[in-house]
Amino acid sequence: MNIRKIDTFSGHRDSVYTIISDGTASGFYSAGADGFVIQWDLEKPDLGKLVARAGTSVYALCFDEVHKKLWVGQNFEGIQLIDITTGTISATAKITTAAIFDIKIWEDKALIALGDGVIVIMDVKNFAVQKHIKVSEKSIRSIAVNPLTREFATGDSGHNIHIFGLDDFQLKKTVQSHTNSVFSVQYSPDNRLLFSMGRDAHLKIWNADKNYEAVADIAAHMYAVNHLSHSPDGQYFATCSMDKSIKVWDGATFKLKKIIDRSRHAGHGTSVNRLLWTDYQNLLISCSDDRMISVWEVQA
Numbered sequence: 629m630n631i632r633k634i635d636t637f638s639g640h641r642d643s644v645y646t647i648i649s650d651g652t653a654s655g656f657y658s659a660g661a662d663g664f665v666i667q668w669d670l671e672k673p674d675l676g677k678l679v680a681r682a683g684t685s686v687y688a689l690c691f692d693e694v695h696k697k698l699w700v701g702q703n704f705e706g707i708q709l710i711d712i713t714t715g716t717i718s719a720t721a722k723i724t725t726a727a728i729f730d731i732k733i734w735e736d737k738a739l740i741a742l743g744d745g746v747i748v749i750m751d752v753k754n755f756a757v758q759k760h761i762k763v764s765e766k767s768i769r770s771i772a773v774n775p776l777t778r779e780f781a782t783g784d785s786g787h788n789i790h791i792f793g794l795d796d797f798q799l800k801k802t803v804q805s806h807t808n809s810v811f812s813v814q815y816s817p818d819n820r821l822l823f824s825m826g827r828d829a830h831l832k833i834w835n836a837d838k839n840y841e842a843v844a845d846i847a848a849h850m851y852a853v854n855h856l857s858h859s860p861d862g863q864y865f866a867t868c869s870m871d872k873s874i875k876v877w878d879g880a881t882f883k884l885k886k887i888i889d890r891s892r893h894a895g896h897g898t899s900v901n902r903l904l905w906t907d908y909q910n911l912l913i914s915c916s917d918d919r920m921i922s923v924w925e926v927q928a
Contacts, residue, residue: 629876629886631893634911635923639666639676644915645686647904650712651693654908658921659686665700665710670908670923680710680717690731690738692752699738701728707740709755719755723748732771732780734794739780741768747782749797761797763790769826770812776819777836783810789824791840803840805832812855816879817862825853831867833882844882848875857903859910864928866912868900874914876926888924896922 642661649656654670663682669675680700688701697718698710706722727743737758738750745764750757766785773780778794789803789810808827815822815836821843822834831848834840849869858865858879868874873895874888889895898917905912912924 630925630927631876631886631888632925632927633893633895633922634925635670635673637668637673637676637921637923638919640664640919640921642685642919643898643917644901644919644921646689646902647913647915647921648689648691649904649906651691654906656904656906656913657689657691657698658915659689659700660915660919661685663702665689665698668921670906670911670913673923679715680708682708688728688731688741690733692733695752699731699733701731701740703727703743707731707750721750721755721757723750723757727767729767729769730771732773734773734775734780737794739771739773741771741782743767745784745786747771747792759797761792764788767809769810770814772813772815772822774815774819774822774836779836781813781815781822783813783824783826785809787826789813789822789834789840801840803834805834806830809852811852814856814858817858823856823865825856825867827852829853829869829871831856846882849873854900855902857905857912859905859912859926860907864926866903866905868903868914870899872896872898872900872916874900874903874912874924893924896920 644660647658659665665680667677682702690699696712700708709719711718730741732739740748747761749759764784764786770783782790789805791801810826831846833843851870876886896916
C-alpha cells in the first residue's frame with residue numbers, strides 16, 4: 629500500500645474538529661474551534677468558501693441532502709440551519725446550553741448528541757424538537773445509524789454504547805464496552821458490524837447481527853482514537869488518534885496495513901480529529917488540532 633500527501637488546506641485559525649461531505653463527489657465542509665464553517669473542493673484546493681461564522685466552536689456538522697440544508701451545531705448555543713442554495717441562515721434553534729457533539733439525519737428525523745447526556749430528536753421538515761432521551765450522566769459523543777436493522781448506536785463518556793430503535797426510540801441494549809470515554813461509533817458499509825473507539829486507545833468491533841457480541845478488541849493507537857472512516861469499496865478503514873497518527877486497516881481481517889505520521893509522510897503535528905474517505909479518486913481527508921486539513925492518496 630502506497631500513501632502520498634497531495635494537498636494541504638489551510639484556512640482555519642484554530643483546531644479543526646470535523647469534516648463531512650457536501651453531497652458532491654469532490655466537495656466537503658469543515659468546522660472547528662474558530663467557529664468558521666468552510667466549504668472546500670478537492671478539485672480547487674486553494675478556493676475555500678466561508679459558509680458561516682458560528683460564533684462558538686463547532687464539533688458537529690450534518691448535511692441534509694434532501695432539503696439542501698447544512699446543520700451546524702454551535703456549542704452551548706444550539707443549531708444553526710444554513711440554506712445551501714441561497715447561502716443564508718434559514719433557521720436557528722436554542723435546543724441546549726451544552727456542547728453538541730454529533731448530528732445525524734435519518735429520514736425525517738435529526739438525532740443530536742449533547743454534552744449533558746441527552747439525545748434530542750428533531751423533526752427535520754418543521755425544525756422542531758420532538759423528544760429528549762436522557763441516556764447518560766456524561767456526554768454523548770457520537771451517533772451511528774443502521775438502516776438495515778433500523779437502529780442507532782450512541783457512544784458516551786460513561787464508557788458505554790447504547791442501542792436504540794429508530795422507530796420508537798426505545799433503548800434495546802447497553803454494551804459496557806470500553807474502560808474510558810467512547811468518542812466514536814461507526815457501522816460498517818454493510819451495516820453488519822459496529823466499530824467503537826475512544827480514550828482507552830482501543831478499537832472494538834461488535835456483531836450487529838448477533839446482538840452485538842464482541843468480534844475483536846484491538847490496541848489500535850498509543851492515545852485516544854478519535855474517529856474512523858471506511859474506504860468507498862469497504863476493503864479498508866482508517867483510524868485517527870490523539871497520538872498524531874492515521875492508521876489504515878484491512879476491512880476483512882482488521883490487520884494493520886499502513887501508518888501515516890509526521891516522520892513517514894509529513895503527517896499532522898498534533899491530534900488528528902476526524903477522517904473522510906471520499907469517492908473522489910479514493911482520497912482520504914484528515915483534520916487536526918494543528919489547524920490543517922490534509923489530503924492523502926491511497927493506492928492499495
